[in-house]
Amino acid sequence: MNTAKLIRRLAPALLCSLFVAAPITLPAAAQSYPAKPIKLVLPYAPGGATDVIGRTLAQYLGETIGQPVVAENRTGSGGIPGTDYVVRSAPDGYTLVMMDPALIINPTLLPSVPFDVFKDLQVVSRVNSSPLVLVVTPGMPAKTYAEFLTYAKANPGKLNFSSAGIGTTPHLAGEMFKQQTGVDAVHVPYRGIGQSYTDMMAGKISFAFSSAAGALPFTKDERVRPLAVTSLKRAAIYPNTPTMDEAGLKGFDVDLWYVLLAPAAVPAPIVAKINEAMVKALALPEVKTAFAKIGAEPVSSTPAEGAAFIKSEYEKWKKVLTDGNIKEQ
């Protein structure tokens, strides 16, 4: 009888202690994080810009977080298989993915994506910002953006622009340019923007919104002509090239960004820890130098800023895709 009474009297205290214990044990799990190497999934084939950014990040994030970060390529169309792999992995903060704008373009472009970007994933931090470069064939008379626009408008339907494929950032930048200026040009997709340079040098492709990494070797020795960069402020690697915004197309802003994501269920304290290490790693001069080689600048953010950023990017591209009726079936 006494025992029963005792239990009844202790029950609230026991219950209380459970609730009190919970917030204590959770940070304890987070405190031991990271206790083992972290896997960073890169959803594209080795060798591209994703690799340069991803592997640099893996190395320096490993240093700032205190455990090795191992980059792993998991390739597949639109980066979906690689991202899906992370969505399905244990939400313990040991499996992360670095994705580019395809992350938020796919949901509008494709009939179905196996996961919901905004529900199944959370942004840990932004990684970088890299502008695209408007490049034109050397045979084109236009030397400035304004001249190019006049030329393009005077030759409706005659110009071709290349891209790295349907729904890629270079393609959508071109579509957005067409929508905002009323220029009529034909989209010619390639498997990678690099492949189109031969045709651009030969004059078969008139212009392209190319990744800075892809454009750099060709603009260096003037085999193609850079007219403008698509960021709102000038790019460090193209200090003498105006922005589209400066040159006359107000508010034109296209960024070939990457973000670091974790499964949505990873506890906030762990995400905060990775974010802290990310901010430190992205501030390192070595990272700045490595990114600069392919025309990217490190950009860190809080998880909330990152989430807001990809949401706004989602809205921006959704409009371009819908207005241009661009779809994959």
Next chain:
Amino acid sequence: MDFLANLQIGFGVALTVQNLLYCFAGVLLGTVVGVLPGIGPVTTVAMLLPISFTLDPISEMIMLAGIYYGAQYGGSTTAILVNIPGEASSVVTTIDGHQMARQGRAGPALGIAAIGSFFAGSVATLTICIAAPPLAAIALNFGPAEYFSLMVCGLIAAVVLARGSVLKAIGIVVLGLLLGIAGTDVNSGVRRFTFGLTGLADGIEFVALSMAIYGIAECAINLEKKDEQAEVTRAIGRVWPTWADIRHCTPAILRGTVLGSLLGVLPGGGALLAAFGAYTLEKKVARPPRTFGNGDIRGVAAPESANNAGAQTSFIPMLTLGIPSNPTMAMMIGALMIHGISPGPRVMTERPELFWGLIASMWIGNLMLVILNLPLVGMWVKLLRIPYRLLFPAIVGFCCIGAYATNSNATDLFVMAFFSVFGYLCLKLECEPAPLILGFVLGPLMEENLRRSLLMSRGDPMVLIQEPISLTFLIAAVLLLLVVAAPAIQKKRDEALQE
């Protein structure tokens, strides 16, 4: 003189102890992955990229290049001894090489493959030195129309290449084209022939398909031929070819080297197209031609010289234009970019030690490969003593690892399983699978380039004959077709006569 000064820089770089070691590591690894079906240079280079980031860029390039051309030596060994191409580029070597092995002349076949490869490698190295800038200029003139016409030419060559019925060969080529265009269409984004499977959205994986047909299906067919297998096991023959063999092969090696060097430069070309092209040419040009397909040593010498020449000259567009001609070259470009070097014409002037060091290392690497391959051939010959029932599981194992390791994608294994059955049926029906593979590789490229050229001409097909280079290729294709047609009539007559 510029040329000598350049070579001096090159050898100065390539002959340092460190770079010699990396060169050796590269060619040794290349030979091993070349011998093993299912693991190719692309997979190997991809797997090594993370490790090589820590190396000096010159050493890294020397090692990665060694893997690529080293695999061309290793690939022939498996092709000749086991009738499975260790590399896709040694597919045609199986035709006559394995016949030679069955006739107890495996030794000379291996010997001539190594000698031909070394000769071709040396010539290709010199070719890069002398002709890199002008040759790159030629390739630079190719637009989509030219590529399309070139590939039409290539496909018709595939029909010429096939043994047996021309009708079957055409059927198989078309099937290859259809398989090749499965997956997401580059021009419209429409997914074709995927049956709603997301695993097929990127198309059918080349590694899985080729391993299925050349690895597993061939093994299954070979398991049925127990008695013939035993014969090969007993008769090996000496490794060094006779002087008569060498004299007999000299024109084939020369032709293979020249053609291989040319085809290697073309983007989309490289070792594979070179080997196919050289074998086809040899079949048409060499006299007497009757013995091809039945163990003609020239059928080994020509494609083996060509694939090594092609493997090496495919560095030309990569080094001079920064444009990859095949997946391995794409990896090399990636590797250079990691080190902050943008591949292009400026590499030659800004980093002469890299450009010329790499080229000098190729010659040294080829020398190493001959030494590595000829004495070690004895070791590979021992593979023949392993009965197929033991080799079979090993090959299946390697194929599975190779197919999976390419993309870490389980769908590729199912694709491989499906095409293993398909390949077995094909072989049972006496359909040569080589045109299937070529159709598979060229199909999507051809379609892409045709549609691209039509997009650019706003739908006017005349663009294909208005461009002179394109027109030349198309005329060559028509001539080839006539050549096919003639012997086809002849063959039928022969068959009729025999019956």
